Amino acid sequence: MTRILHVIESLAAGGIETTFLNMLRAWRAEPAWADQHVLAFAGGPLESAYREAADSLTITASQDELERAILEPYDVIYFLFERCAFRLLPLAVAHSRAAIVYGKGYDMGGMFRLNDGLTWQPDESMMWGSDRTTFTTQNLAAGFDLPAARCEVLGKAAAIAPFLELPEVSPITAPRIVCVANLHARKRLGDLITAVSRLRQDIPGIRVRFVGADDGHEGARLLAQARELGMADACEVVGRRADVAADLLASQVFALPSGCEGVPTAMLEAMAAARPVVMTHVGHISSAVTDGVEGFIVPIGDIAALTKRLRTVLTDRPLAMRMGRAARERVYPHDVRAVAARLRAALEQTVTKPIPGVAA
C-alpha cells in the first residue's frame, strides 16, 4: 500500500487546513488506497478531526523531530504551505527517496502573488526541485514558469455537500447579508457595514451578520463602526462557528468585500447553498463567479458599487433566486470529493509512473 506523508503548517481552522481535512475524509470514505500520515508544525482546533481522518498525526515544532519524520520511508511526501516547504523540502529532496509533490494553493505566497504581483522566488525554485506540483487553480499555475507535464491543476475544493441540500432563497427570506470570513483588516469588512448603513432607509429590516474567527481586534472595531453609524442593531459579529449552514439559510445574499483572497471556501459554500454572492475583484474569484450571473463582482474599496449591487440582489428577489440557482450549478466541480479524486490520481501517478531519475 502506498505510504504518504502530508506536511502542513498547523491544525488551525484556516481555509487550507479545513479543505485538506475534507480531502482526507473523502479518501477515508473510499476503499483504502494508501496509508495517510500527517505531519504538522503546530496543533489547533482541527487536531481531533485530523486524528480521525489520518492513519497517524505527528505535531511537532522541533527541528530534530521534523527532520526525522520526513526521512521515514514514505512513497510520497506532499508539502502544503510555502513555509513548511521552505523549511523542510530542501532536506527532503536531498535525503529522502520518496517522490516529492509540492501543493501550491492560496497560502501567503500564493495570495500575494495573485493579488499583489509579489514574486517570492524560493517558491518557484521549490517547484523546480520537486517531482510534481499541484495548483489550486489554472490562474495560479500560470504564474509560474513550469513544464506543463509536471503540474496538476486540482481546482479549489470545498465541502459543499451539506449546503447543496439547503432550500433556495425564497420570497420570505429576510433581507439579511451574511459574511463568512476570518475577521481581519485585509478583508475590508468595514466596507460592508458602510454599505448596509446606506441601504437601511430603503430596505427596512436589513441586517448583516459576520461569522468568523476574530484576530483579536477586528470584531471590536467592526462593532464600534456599526455603533458610530447608528446601526448597532443591524450588525452582528458572532465569531467562529463550526456550521454556517443556518447562517446561510437565514440570509438572502453572501457578501465579502475583501482586499486579499484566493478563491474563498466560504463563497463556494454559499454558492452551494444557492445564495447569490457579492464579491470584489480580487484573487481568482472570477474563476468561480461571472459578474451578473451567480452574483456580482465589484472593485475593491468601491463602496458605492458594493451598495448598488447589494441593493439589487436584496430588492429584486426573482433575480436573487436565479443567481442563487446559477451559483449552485456552477459550484459542483469544486466539491471536495471531486478535487480529492484528482489529487489522489496525481499522487498515485507520481508513485506508479515515477518521473525518470526518481527511484520507483
Place this chain on the structure above:
Amino acid sequence: MSVVLRFPASARASAGVAAPAVLDVFERIGRDHALAANALPDALHDCAALPRLWAIYDKHWRRFCGAHLDPQFSRLTHPARLTGAVVSYDRAPVVIVGTGPSLRKAIPTLRQVRDAVHLFTSPRGADALAEAGLTPDLVVVEHQTPLDAHFSTRDLSHRQTAALGRVPFVAADARTPAALLSGVDLDRLFVPDPLPTWGLWPATSVALALAAGARSIALLGIDLGTAEHPDPSQAPLQSLLELLAAHAGVPCLDAGEGGAPKRHWLPTPLALLAGATRPPLALQSRPWTTAAVRYATASAAWQRALPIIEEAAGTVSAACAVRDGDGSANTRSKLQGGFEALMAAGESPATRQDLQDGLGISFLPRYWRHAPDVSIGAQLWRPAALAAHELLHQHHHLGARLRRAA
C-alpha cells in the same frame, strides 16, 4: 584575517558600560558567514557564551538563520538616510513589549512606570501600545521572510495606522520594504549597524537594549505560551533569550504574568521598575550608504557571481535532462560535476558572502552546511535543480533591477 564587527565603542562609552561580549558573538553568528564555530574570528573564542550559542544555532537553525538574506533586494530602495545605534545615557531600564496576553493585563502598570523606562517593541506592539495611549521609544522592524514583510505592509495599509509615524526612533533592517516605512520621519529612521539578529525581533531587541547600555531589561507580552503550556514553536526564541540573559551582565526580568518560564529571566512585577523620569533615548547616527553606493555594491556582487552562474545554468540544464529521462553517463556526469562545483563554491568565505548577502540565496547555503546524501544517485537532480534554479533566478532578478536603475 577577518575583522570583528563590534558595537560602537562610542555608544557604550557614552552609556558608561561595556556591552557584554555575548553581543559580538550573537551578532557575528547571526550573519551566517561561518560554516563552523572554529571559523569564527579568534577574538570571539574568548567569550564563554560561544559554545552554547553555537549549539543553539546548530540545533534550532541548522547553522543558517537567513536573517540577513534580502532576496527581494529591498535594501536598494530602503528610505533610511541614517545608520547607527540607540544609546541610553542614564542606562534606564528597557522593557521589550510584545503583544502576548500578559501585555493587556499590565497596561495600567505600564502607564505608571512609563516615564522611568524605555519601551522597545515591534510594529504590531506599537499598534497595541497606541491603543492604550502609549508610544514606544524604539520600534524594531524586521521580518523573517519577505512574505512576512509583505504581510505587514498590507496590514498597515489597511489599518491606516500612524503608530510608526509617532515613535521617536524606528530601527528598520536593511531588508525592510520601503512601503512599510512610508509614514516614518527620515530623521528618526535608521538601519541598525551592526544588526544583532537571528531573525527574531524580541531577541534582536534584547541585544539592542544591551548595546544601548540598559541597566536592566524586562520582557512584557513576550509570553512564549503559558506557564502550564509553553509553546514548543517558540523554543528557538526561548533558547536565545535565555542565553542572552545568562550572559547579559545586567538583571533580566520577566514582567509578563502567566507566560512560559524562561531561565535567567527573573519573574518580577512591572511596578518595581518605577523610578525617576529618564531622559530620552539618543541615536548615535552617521549617514547610511547612499542608494548609489548600494547599487554599486550589488552590481559588484552580481559581477563576481558570473562564473558560478555559468555552472548553475549548466547544472539546471543537466538536472532537467536527467529528470526528463536522459540517463546517459554524459548527462549524469554533467549533473554531478555541476553540483559539485556549486558545493565547492561554498568553501570560499567571500563567495558565500557574495551569494548570500548579494543575491539572497537560501538553498545552496543550506547544502553547504548539510550536503545532500550522495547515495540518492540520479535523484541528485532534485537538490541540484532546487539550488541552481534559485541561484540563476536571483542573479537574473538582480541583473534586471540593476539594468532598470541604470
